[in-house]
Amino acid sequence: MTINKTLDRLMFAQGNLCFFCGQTLPKSEASVEHLVPSSRAGSNSDDNCVACCKTINHLLGSMSLKEKIKVVLNQKSVFKCPSSTKSTVTAKGNNVCQDASATQTDSYTIVLADLKKRGASRPRKVETLKSTMQTALKNAKTPLTDTQLESLVRRLQAEGKITVEATKVHYSL
Ligand SMILES: [Zn+2]
Structure with missing residues:
Protein backbone atom coordinates (compact mmCIF):
# COMPACT_ATOMS: atom_id res chain seq x y z
CA MET A 1 0.00 0.00 0.00
CA THR A 90 7.59 25.64 11.06
CA ALA A 91 7.52 24.90 14.76
CA LYS A 92 4.06 23.91 15.90
CA GLY A 93 4.26 25.88 19.17
CA ASN A 94 5.27 29.10 17.41
CA ASN A 95 2.51 28.80 14.92
CA VAL A 96 -0.18 28.49 17.57
CA CYS A 97 1.15 31.59 19.34
CA GLN A 98 1.38 33.60 16.12
CA ASP A 99 -2.18 32.72 15.22
CA ALA A 100 -3.43 33.67 18.66
CA SER A 101 -1.72 37.06 18.59
CA ALA A 102 -2.85 37.68 15.00
CA THR A 103 -6.44 37.10 16.09
CA GLN A 104 -5.98 39.45 19.00
CA THR A 105 -4.46 42.15 16.79
CA ASP A 106 -7.38 41.95 14.38
CA SER A 107 -9.94 42.08 17.20
CA TYR A 108 -8.07 45.00 18.72
CA THR A 109 -8.11 46.92 15.42
CA ILE A 110 -11.82 46.22 14.90
CA VAL A 111 -12.74 47.28 18.43
CA LEU A 112 -10.62 50.41 18.32
CA ALA A 113 -12.08 51.50 14.97
CA ASP A 114 -15.59 50.87 16.26
CA LEU A 115 -15.00 52.89 19.45
CA LYS A 116 -13.47 55.80 17.52
CA LYS A 117 -16.47 55.83 15.20
CA ARG A 118 -18.85 56.05 18.16
CA GLY A 119 -17.58 59.46 19.21
CA ALA A 120 -19.50 60.70 22.25
CA SER A 121 -21.79 57.68 22.40
CA ARG A 122 -19.13 55.33 23.72
CA PRO A 123 -20.15 52.95 26.47
CA ARG A 124 -19.49 54.36 29.94
CA LYS A 125 -19.34 51.11 31.84
CA VAL A 126 -16.99 48.18 31.51
CA GLU A 127 -19.83 45.69 31.09
CA THR A 128 -21.46 47.78 28.34
CA LEU A 129 -18.08 48.27 26.72
CA LYS A 130 -17.59 44.51 26.57
CA SER A 131 -20.95 43.91 24.94
CA THR A 132 -20.32 46.80 22.51
CA MET A 133 -16.98 45.25 21.64
CA GLN A 134 -18.58 41.86 21.18
CA THR A 135 -21.24 43.33 18.86
CA ALA A 136 -18.55 44.94 16.69
CA LEU A 137 -16.63 41.67 16.62
CA LYS A 138 -19.72 39.64 15.80
CA ASN A 139 -20.44 42.01 12.91
CA ALA A 140 -16.90 41.33 11.73
CA LYS A 141 -17.62 37.62 12.21
CA THR A 142 -14.86 37.25 14.81
CA PRO A 143 -16.66 36.93 18.16
CA LEU A 144 -14.47 36.33 21.20
CA THR A 145 -14.85 34.34 24.36
CA ASP A 146 -15.35 36.21 27.65
CA THR A 147 -11.74 35.56 28.57
CA GLN A 148 -10.55 36.99 25.25
CA LEU A 149 -12.79 40.04 25.76
CA GLU A 150 -11.27 40.55 29.19
CA SER A 151 -7.77 40.47 27.78
CA LEU A 152 -8.78 42.89 25.02
CA VAL A 153 -10.06 45.32 27.67
CA ARG A 154 -6.76 44.91 29.52
CA ARG A 155 -4.89 45.63 26.30
CA LEU A 156 -6.92 48.81 25.71
CA GLN A 157 -5.93 49.84 29.24
CA ALA A 158 -2.31 48.82 28.80
CA GLU A 159 -2.04 50.90 25.63
CA GLY A 160 -3.63 53.89 27.31
CA LYS A 161 -6.75 53.92 25.10
CA ILE A 162 -9.04 53.61 28.07
CA THR A 163 -8.82 54.11 31.79
CA VAL A 164 -11.15 52.35 34.15
CA GLU A 165 -12.24 53.83 37.50
CA ALA A 166 -14.37 51.41 39.46
CA THR A 167 -16.78 50.35 36.69
CA LYS A 168 -16.54 53.59 34.68
CA VAL A 169 -14.60 53.84 31.46
CA HIS A 170 -12.78 56.92 30.17
CA TYR A 171 -11.45 57.13 26.65
CA SER A 172 -8.34 58.65 25.16
CA LEU A 173 -8.53 57.25 21.64
ZN1 LIG B 1 -8.14 21.65 6.12
Whole structure:
Protein backbone atom coordinates (compact mmCIF):
# COMPACT_ATOMS: atom_id res chain seq x y z
CA MET A 1 0.00 0.00 0.00
CA THR A 2 1.64 3.26 -1.07
CA ILE A 3 0.86 6.57 0.60
CA ASN A 4 -0.55 7.97 -2.62
CA LYS A 5 -3.09 5.20 -2.94
CA THR A 6 -4.08 5.66 0.71
CA LEU A 7 -4.52 9.35 -0.01
CA ASP A 8 -6.70 8.64 -3.05
CA ARG A 9 -8.88 6.28 -1.05
CA LEU A 10 -9.26 8.63 1.90
CA MET A 11 -9.99 11.59 -0.37
CA PHE A 12 -12.71 9.59 -2.07
CA ALA A 13 -14.20 8.47 1.25
CA GLN A 14 -14.16 12.07 2.57
CA GLY A 15 -15.74 13.48 -0.60
CA ASN A 16 -12.53 15.39 -1.37
CA LEU A 17 -12.95 17.46 1.79
CA CYS A 18 -10.33 18.07 4.47
CA PHE A 19 -11.02 15.91 7.52
CA PHE A 20 -10.46 18.86 9.89
CA CYS A 21 -11.73 22.04 8.24
CA GLY A 22 -14.20 20.47 5.79
CA GLN A 23 -12.97 22.64 2.93
CA THR A 24 -12.54 21.30 -0.57
CA LEU A 25 -9.11 19.78 -0.67
CA PRO A 26 -7.12 20.07 -3.90
CA LYS A 27 -4.86 17.06 -4.33
CA SER A 28 -1.81 19.35 -4.33
CA GLU A 29 -2.76 20.54 -0.82
CA ALA A 30 -3.75 17.13 0.49
CA SER A 31 -1.77 14.86 2.75
CA VAL A 32 -2.30 11.78 4.86
CA GLU A 33 -2.43 12.49 8.58
CA HIS A 34 -1.83 9.60 10.97
CA LEU A 35 -4.10 10.29 13.95
CA VAL A 36 -1.86 8.23 16.19
CA PRO A 37 1.49 9.29 14.71
CA SER A 38 3.79 6.75 13.11
CA SER A 39 6.43 7.82 15.64
CA ARG A 40 4.08 6.56 18.36
CA ALA A 41 3.45 3.28 16.62
CA GLY A 42 0.28 4.44 14.87
CA SER A 43 -0.72 2.13 12.06
CA ASN A 44 -0.88 2.92 8.35
CA SER A 45 -4.34 1.46 8.06
CA ASP A 46 -7.26 3.63 6.98
CA ASP A 47 -8.82 3.65 10.42
CA ASN A 48 -5.82 5.57 11.75
CA CYS A 49 -5.47 7.87 8.74
CA VAL A 50 -7.32 10.90 7.41
CA ALA A 51 -6.80 13.13 4.39
CA CYS A 52 -6.33 16.76 5.33
CA CYS A 53 -4.67 20.04 4.40
CA LYS A 54 -0.88 19.75 4.43
CA THR A 55 -0.75 22.77 6.72
CA ILE A 56 -2.69 21.16 9.54
CA ASN A 57 -0.85 17.90 9.08
CA HIS A 58 2.39 19.81 9.50
CA LEU A 59 1.08 21.65 12.54
CA LEU A 60 -0.16 18.49 14.27
CA GLY A 61 3.16 16.84 13.51
CA SER A 62 3.86 14.09 15.97
CA MET A 63 1.54 15.34 18.72
CA SER A 64 -0.20 12.60 20.65
CA LEU A 65 -3.83 11.93 19.82
CA LYS A 66 -4.76 13.68 23.07
CA GLU A 67 -2.89 16.85 22.08
CA LYS A 68 -4.49 16.78 18.63
CA ILE A 69 -7.96 16.50 20.11
CA LYS A 70 -7.12 19.50 22.29
CA VAL A 71 -6.11 21.49 19.19
CA VAL A 72 -9.40 20.56 17.54
CA LEU A 73 -11.44 21.48 20.63
CA ASN A 74 -9.59 24.79 20.94
CA GLN A 75 -11.03 25.84 17.59
CA LYS A 76 -14.53 25.86 19.10
CA SER A 77 -16.10 24.30 16.01
CA VAL A 78 -14.83 26.97 13.64
CA PHE A 79 -11.88 24.95 12.51
CA LYS A 80 -9.68 26.58 9.89
CA CYS A 81 -6.56 24.86 8.74
CA PRO A 82 -3.58 27.21 8.87
CA SER A 83 -3.26 29.07 5.60
CA SER A 84 -1.01 27.34 3.11
CA THR A 85 0.36 30.74 2.07
CA LYS A 86 2.02 31.09 5.47
CA SER A 87 5.18 29.30 4.50
CA THR A 88 6.78 30.45 7.75
CA VAL A 89 4.85 27.79 9.65
CA THR A 90 7.59 25.64 11.06
CA ALA A 91 7.52 24.90 14.76
CA LYS A 92 4.06 23.91 15.90
CA GLY A 93 4.26 25.88 19.17
CA ASN A 94 5.27 29.10 17.41
CA ASN A 95 2.51 28.80 14.92
CA VAL A 96 -0.18 28.49 17.57
CA CYS A 97 1.15 31.59 19.34
CA GLN A 98 1.38 33.60 16.12
CA ASP A 99 -2.18 32.72 15.22
CA ALA A 100 -3.43 33.67 18.66
CA SER A 101 -1.72 37.06 18.59
CA ALA A 102 -2.85 37.68 15.00
CA THR A 103 -6.44 37.10 16.09
CA GLN A 104 -5.98 39.45 19.00
CA THR A 105 -4.46 42.15 16.79
CA ASP A 106 -7.38 41.95 14.38
CA SER A 107 -9.94 42.08 17.20
CA TYR A 108 -8.07 45.00 18.72
CA THR A 109 -8.11 46.92 15.42
CA ILE A 110 -11.82 46.22 14.90
CA VAL A 111 -12.74 47.28 18.43
CA LEU A 112 -10.62 50.41 18.32
CA ALA A 113 -12.08 51.50 14.97
CA ASP A 114 -15.59 50.87 16.26
CA LEU A 115 -15.00 52.89 19.45
CA LYS A 116 -13.47 55.80 17.52
CA LYS A 117 -16.47 55.83 15.20
CA ARG A 118 -18.85 56.05 18.16
CA GLY A 119 -17.58 59.46 19.21
CA ALA A 120 -19.50 60.70 22.25
CA SER A 121 -21.79 57.68 22.40
CA ARG A 122 -19.13 55.33 23.72
CA PRO A 123 -20.15 52.95 26.47
CA ARG A 124 -19.49 54.36 29.94
CA LYS A 125 -19.34 51.11 31.84
CA VAL A 126 -16.99 48.18 31.51
CA GLU A 127 -19.83 45.69 31.09
CA THR A 128 -21.46 47.78 28.34
CA LEU A 129 -18.08 48.27 26.72
CA LYS A 130 -17.59 44.51 26.57
CA SER A 131 -20.95 43.91 24.94
CA THR A 132 -20.32 46.80 22.51
CA MET A 133 -16.98 45.25 21.64
CA GLN A 134 -18.58 41.86 21.18
CA THR A 135 -21.24 43.33 18.86
CA ALA A 136 -18.55 44.94 16.69
CA LEU A 137 -16.63 41.67 16.62
CA LYS A 138 -19.72 39.64 15.80
CA ASN A 139 -20.44 42.01 12.91
CA ALA A 140 -16.90 41.33 11.73
CA LYS A 141 -17.62 37.62 12.21
CA THR A 142 -14.86 37.25 14.81
CA PRO A 143 -16.66 36.93 18.16
CA LEU A 144 -14.47 36.33 21.20
CA THR A 145 -14.85 34.34 24.36
CA ASP A 146 -15.35 36.21 27.65
CA THR A 147 -11.74 35.56 28.57
CA GLN A 148 -10.55 36.99 25.25
CA LEU A 149 -12.79 40.04 25.76
CA GLU A 150 -11.27 40.55 29.19
CA SER A 151 -7.77 40.47 27.78
CA LEU A 152 -8.78 42.89 25.02
CA VAL A 153 -10.06 45.32 27.67
CA ARG A 154 -6.76 44.91 29.52
CA ARG A 155 -4.89 45.63 26.30
CA LEU A 156 -6.92 48.81 25.71
CA GLN A 157 -5.93 49.84 29.24
CA ALA A 158 -2.31 48.82 28.80
CA GLU A 159 -2.04 50.90 25.63
CA GLY A 160 -3.63 53.89 27.31
CA LYS A 161 -6.75 53.92 25.10
CA ILE A 162 -9.04 53.61 28.07
CA THR A 163 -8.82 54.11 31.79
CA VAL A 164 -11.15 52.35 34.15
CA GLU A 165 -12.24 53.83 37.50
CA ALA A 166 -14.37 51.41 39.46
CA THR A 167 -16.78 50.35 36.69
CA LYS A 168 -16.54 53.59 34.68
CA VAL A 169 -14.60 53.84 31.46
CA HIS A 170 -12.78 56.92 30.17
CA TYR A 171 -11.45 57.13 26.65
CA SER A 172 -8.34 58.65 25.16
CA LEU A 173 -8.53 57.25 21.64
ZN1 LIG B 1 -8.14 21.65 6.12
